[in-house]
Amino acid sequence: MPVMTEKTNPNTKIANVSQKATENKKVVYNTKDLNLWYGEGHALKNINLAINENEVTAIIGPSGCGKSTYIKTLNRMVELVPSVRISGEILYRERNILDKSFKVEDLRTSVGMVFQKPNPFPKSIYENVAYGPKIHGIRDKKILDEIVEKSLRGAAIWDEVKDRLNQNAYGLSGGQQQRLCIARCLAIEPDVILMDEPTSALDPISTLKVEELVQELKEEFSIIIVTHNMQQAARISDKTAFFLNGEVIEFAETDKIFSTPSDKRTEDYITGRFG
Amino acid sequence: MARSAVQHDNKKLNVSEIIQQKKKSRSVNNYTEKLIPKILFGIAAISVFTTIGIVLTLITETIAFFKDVPFIDFFTGTELKPLGENAVFGVLPLLTGTIISTLIAMLVAIPVGLMTAIFLSEYASEKTRKVLKPLLEILAGIPTIVYGFFAFTFVTPLLSSFIPDLEPTNILSPGIVMGIMIIPMVASLSEDAMSSVPNAMREGALALGATKLEVTWKVVVPAAISGIIASFVLGISRAIGETMIVTIASGSSKNFTFDVTQSMQTMTAYIVEVTGGEAAAGTTLYYSLYAVAMTLFVFTLIMNLLAQYISRKFREEY
Numbered sequence: 180m181p182v183m184t185e186k187t188n189p190n191t192k193i194a195n196v197s198q199k200a201t202e203n204k205k206v207v208y209n210t211k212d213l214n215l216w217y218g219e220g221h222a223l224k225n226i227n228l229a230i231n232e233n234e235v236t237a238i239i240g241p242s243g244c245g246k247s248t249y250i251k252t253l254n255r256m257v258e259l260v261p262s263v264r265i266s267g268e269i270l271y272r273e274r275n276i277l278d279k280s281f282k283v284e285d286l287r288t289s290v291g292m293v294f295q296k297p298n299p300f301p302k303s304i305y306e307n308v309a310y311g312p313k314i315h316g317i318r319d320k321k322i323l324d325e326i327v328e329k330s331l332r333g334a335a336i337w338d339e340v341k342d343r344l345n346q347n348a349y350g351l352s353g354g355q356q357q358r359l360c361i362a363r364c365l366a367i368e369p370d371v372i373l374m375d376e377p378t379s380a381l382d383p384i385s386t387l388k389v390e391e392l393v394q395e396l397k398e399e400f401s402i403i404i405v406t407h408n409m410q411q412a413a414r415i416s417d418k419t420a421f422f423l424n425g426e427v428i429e430f431a432e433t434d435k436i437f438s439t440p441s442d443k444r445t446e447d448y449i450t451g452r453f454g
Numbered sequence: 455m456a457r458s459a460v461q462h463d464n465k466k467l468n469v470s471e472i473i474q475q476k477k478k479s480r481s482v483n484n485y486t487e488k489l490i491p492k493i494l495f496g497i498a499a500i501s502v503f504t505t506i507g508i509v510l511t512l513i514t515e516t517i518a519f520f521k522d523v524p525f526i527d528f529f530t531g532t533e534l535k536p537l538g539e540n541a542v543f544g545v546l547p548l549l550t551g552t553i554i555s556t557l558i559a560m561l562v563a564i565p566v567g568l569m570t571a572i573f574l575s576e577y578a579s580e581k582t583r584k585v586l587k588p589l590l591e592i593l594a595g596i597p598t599i600v601y602g603f604f605a606f607t608f609v610t611p612l613l614s615s616f617i618p619d620l621e622p623t624n625i626l627s628p629g630i631v632m633g634i635m636i637i638p639m640v641a642s643l644s645e646d647a648m649s650s651v652p653n654a655m656r657e658g659a660l661a662l663g664a665t666k667l668e669v670t671w672k673v674v675v676p677a678a679i680s681g682i683i684a685s686f687v688l689g690i691s692r693a694i695g696e697t698m699i700v701t702i703a704s705g706s707s708k709n710f711t712f713d714v715t716q717s718m719q720t721m722t723a724y725i726v727e728v729t730g731g732e733a734a735a736g737t738t739l740y741y742s743l744y745a746v747a748m749t750l751f752v753f754t755l756i757m758n759l760l761a762q763y764i765s766r767k768f769r770e771e772y
Contacts (some may be wrong), residue, residue, distance in 0.1 A: 223764065256660065314664050314665075349771055
């Protein structure tokens with residue numbers, strides 16, 4: 180995997196730069212004493228995390244540690260599970276999203292999400308990207324055309340699909356579908372992009388493309404990415420949170436987590452002793 | 455028991471050897487294995503041959519009818535007087551009767567059925583769905599004669615309090631009741647189609663800030679459209695073929711009219727009336743049954759082909 184090793188070096192530099200800039204960066208998501216239950220199961224325990232804007236924050240941990248639950252709480256998709264109960268606060272741009280007065284549609288308009296499995300709509304490539312802008316009231320064909328092109332370029336898939344925009348999205352490969360889903364998410368110009376294991380269903384080359392894309396996107400967006408793959412977290416993120424049994428064990432600069440973790444359990448996990 | 459015996463004898467369990475032995479004793483099964491498809495084909499062929507037989511009978515008897523009554527007169531005739539000295543056979547009164555009653559039924563069944571399906575699949579809680587869906591399916595099991603009775607003794611009097619000109623037998627009331635009868639069919643089949651749309655698609659739309667209504671109308675319904683259209687078509691075919699309700703509640707006047715407050719006869723009701731009377735074999739009246747039945751058959755056939763075309767055209771594959 181020589182490509183991967185090459186990728187690590189420039190990222191380390193980026194991480195160092197961002198370390199210096201951390202002081203000036205605004206906090207986009209501030210989680211305070213978050214607890215979450217599925218029925219009787221206590222899935223998230225006293226989570227406290229402050230996530231900065233224009234950074235890639237990775238969330239790692241073994242299966243069932245609550246990392247997907249946490250990211251789904253950030254856009255309240257977790258509420259689709261009927262038995263869920265939540266306490267605590269999540270401040271997004273200083274407003275508590277768990278407050279009943281916070282309109283969930285508004286939240287999800289500024290916070291986009293990319294799912295584990297690519298989930299395009301069974302419509303044309305064009306319609307997939309135009310769906311978001313359309314439901315938010317944009318009808319002008321010219322503006323839509325522009326948005327579609329810009330978003331597909333932004334997701335680095337334009338050249339592959341520009342000649343077949345009217346074909347069904349399900350004709351694309353898995354990797355292309357996932358980048359299409361990223362384009363769909365970019366089309367409404369969100370502030371934050373949540374990614375729930377976006378490459379777990381993809382082959383290595385598609386994975387690499389998505390990873391490169393994440394690097395480009397963080398210039399404009401704040402990205403929170405859940406990943407099973409520790410190397411991926413090391414390659415692409417600025418900060419990493421390690422979750423275990425519903426708790427945050429450690430949250431620090433990615434460099435630090437992977438070189439000198441302060442908790443024994445983090446070290447055991449990243450060195451592959453369990454998980 | 456047998457397994458542990460083997461284990462004790464040989465100490466080591468040799469599975470592949472056992473499988474080889476069993477295979478030999480199963481050679482008889484291979485014979486049935488080859489025979490089964492032929493038997494199944496024979497059974498499937500029964501329904502195919504029955505259909506062919508029915509169509510052939512219809513065609514030959516219809517040809518006999520057109521020897522007596524010219525083709526053009528039958529399809530353009532606005533007057534139907536099958537009995538008496540100067541019998542006239544124009545099918546248009548029956549055709550309009552069938553089309554109008556079907557239209558009324560679908561005007562009731564499509565919106566109500568689809569909304570019910572949307573409620574059940576997208577909005578209702580698991581509990582509500584578990585109660586409502588079986589109830590709907592019970593509604594589908596009520597015999598049509600009961601619906602006919604309901605149309606004649608309840609719906610018509612009810613309607614005449616709004617529409618004073620309503621005749622005691624009219625096409626409006628059975629049309630509406632037919633619609634009610636078809637609602638469970640449309641609702642249940644559409645609900646099945648919508649429930650089988652993967653949740654990942656709903657989540658994708660919700661994550662873009664779509665409201666529940668936007669998810670339903672712009673993602674779920676389009677994705678399920680071929681199933682939904684199929685439910686409409688089955689509903690329409692059911693309405694076209696429905697006999698008892700119209701026979702009871704719409705009378706037997708062979709009016710050629712578009713006024714829904716009047717009595718009209720449908721093709722099916724005509725067949726009931728004539729077969730119930732004295733239609734001696736070989737008379738024009740007798741052959742007219744086949745001509746009407748043939749028209750009915752072609753009608754439903756066209757409907758089904760049209761529906762297939764529509765649902766293929768709008769299908770969103772996933």
